[in-house]
Amino acid sequence: MGTDGPTVQDRAFGVLFGFWSSQALLAAVKLGIADHLADGPRTAGELAAAMGAHEPSLARLLRALATLEAVTSEGGRYGLTEFGRALVKGAPGSMRSMILGVMSEDHRRAWAELPHSVRTGETAFDRVYGMPVFEYYARHPDVSADFNDAMTAGSAAVEAAVREAFDFSPFGRIVDVGGGNGGLLAAALEAAPKAAGVLLDTPAGLKGAADLLRARGVSERCEVVPGDFFESVPRGGDLYMLKWILHDWDDRRAGAILRNCREAAAKGSRLLVIEAVLPDGDAPSPGRLGDLNMMAMTGGRERSAAEYRAMIEAAGFVDVRARETRSPCGLVEAVAG
Ligand SMILES: C[S@@+](CC[C@H](N)C(=O)[O-])C[C@H]1O[C@@H](n2cnc3c(N)ncnc32)[C@H](O)[C@@H]1O
Numbered sequence: 001m002g003t004d005g006p007t008v009q010d011r012a013f014g015v016l017f018g019f020w021s022s023q024a025l026l027a028a029v030k031l032g033i034a035d036h037l038a039d040g041p042r043t044a045g046e047l048a049a050a051m052g053a054h055e056p057s058l059a060r061l062l063r064a065l066a067t068l069e070a071v072t073s074e075g076g077r078y079g080l081t082e083f084g085r086a087l088v089k090g091a092p093g094s095m096r097s098m099i100l101g102v103m104s105e106d107h108r109r110a111w112a113e114l115p116h117s118v119r120t121g122e123t124a125f126d127r128v129y130g131m132p133v134f135e136y137y138a139r140h141p142d143v144s145a146d147f148n149d150a151m152t153a154g155s156a157a158v159e160a161a162v163r164e165a166f167d168f169s170p171f172g173r174i175v176d177v178g179g180g181n182g183g184l185l186a187a188a189l190e191a192a193p194k195a196a197g198v199l200l201d202t203p204a205g206l207k208g209a210a211d212l213l214r215a216r217g218v219s220e221r222c223e224v225v226p227g228d229f230f231e232s233v234p235r236g237g238d239l240y241m242l243k244w245i246l247h248d249w250d251d252r253r254a255g256a257i258l259r260n261c262r263e264a265a266a267k268g269s270r271l272l273v274i275e276a277v278l279p280d281g282d283a284p285s286p287g288r289l290g291d292l293n294m295m296a297m298t299g300g301r302e303r304s305a306a307e308y309r310a311m312i313e314a315a316g317f318v319d320v321r322a323r324e325t326r327s328p329c330g331l332v333e334a335v336a337g
Contacts, residue, residue, distance in 0.1 A: 024064050025087070026103045029096050033062070034080055034087035037071065041079035094153060101150020102293075106136070106143055110296045123299035133297055134248075138204045148181050148208050155183040155243065161327035162274060168192040168239070171270070175200065175237035177229050177261060178245040181208040184274075186216035188241070197222040198234045229257050233264040240265055243274035243329075247290070248300040251311060258315035265336040271317050277330030278304045286328060308332045 006014070028034065036042070036050050044062055048055035062078045065071045070084040080088070086095045101107075106125070110133075113124035125133045137144035162184070168174065168191040175198040176185040182199045189197045197218065199209055203226045213219040225234055230253070233240070240261045246254040261271060276287035291302040303311075305322035309332075312320050318337035324330050 021068055022103060024061065024068065025099060027061060028065055029087055029099050034084050035089050037078060037080050038088045041077035043076050097149035097153040101146045104146055107297065114292065114296050117295045124296040138202060144204045145207055148205065152181045152183045158327035158329045159184060159187045161325040163187055163191050165325040165331055166272060171195050171239040173237045174239045175234050176241045177233055180205050181212045183212060184243050186213060186218050189218040189221055198225060198237060200225045200227050200229060200234055229260060233260045235264045237265060237269060239270045239272060241272045246273060247275050247294055247302050248298040250299060255311050255315060258312060262316040262336055267336050269336045271334040273308060273332040274329050276302050276328055277322055278302050280304050280306060
């Protein structure tokens with residue numbers, strides 16, 4: 001063992017700091033600290049009065065947030081860094097909803113049962129809540145709304161990279177299968193000004209879609225279809241998009257979604273799968289942690305390019321190609337054969 005790098009004890013502390021850091025950021029978001037600093041720096045006392053908080057405790061949280069480079073500390077006043085501004089509600093590129101949604105109680109309780117998943121192969125979420133996650137969301141509109149907002153923020157964060165890597169302009173009818181609130185479809189329609197869009201999701205998944213599509217100025221060109229992608233997928237698209245869908249499901253269920261897309265698509269129509277594509281074998285990747293999130297939450301999995309190729313070809317698509325973008329999402333494209 002070398003003597004220069006971090007010790008194993010340092011690395012274990014790093015893991016603990018990761019947990020504490022994420023909880024500190026979650027507390028900051030829940031307390032609205034960034035929102036209260038959006039108009040400029042304040043002292044801990046001013047902030048505590050504005051928020052109704054306990055000043056000495058708030059000051060300790062602010063110093064920790066400064067350590068995490070979310071706030072600046074100068075002359076007793078705290079301000080926002082670029083990272084801190086990404087915690088402001090409604091700010092362009094805000095990750096606030098993603099932090100709230102992905103560190104929500106349902107996610108935390110499911111992750112706490114990860115050992116159960118590893119022991120049994122069962123989905124931790126189902127053990128905690130007694131039903132699969134999307135069924136739970138259908139029954140709990142508030143939790144579902146937070147999740148939809150998280151997905152919208154997550155999609156917005158990768159939207160520019162997807163638009164850079166994929167040319168939407170040749171398409172006339174773009175179907176987003178499981179498109180949630182429609183953020184990605186709106187981006188695709190902005191890039192293809194003559195195209196029409198079709199947004200398929202469950203009624204719970206579509207809750208915020210009308211507002212988002214209106215705000216993005218594409219509602220006139222977009223049909224919103226409540227449905228079930230295991231039953232059928234709208235016909236007549238020349239592009240079918242699946243973003244963060246296949247990873248939610250095991251191979252059998254993911255294959256069923258792909259077959260329904262193939263059935264709906266005319267020969268020559270295109271398929272665009274947007275997912276974290278894992279490297280082959282055991283090579284390390286941030287996607288390995290997303291893979292555990294799937295194990296805990298949905299019973300799905302992240303996959304390699306070869307695994308996507310096999311399941312996409314088995315569903316009747318040809319010409320399967322995978323490539324990276326500058327975001328954590330890769331693209332897997334194919335043609336209906
Ligand atoms: C991980 S989210 C991804 C949402 C969106 N594509 C995005 O990238 O932001 C998975 C989506 O699948 C939807 N979904 C789950 N089961 C479904 C079903 N049986 N039919 C249609 N949509 C479904 C959920 O409502 C949710 O919007």
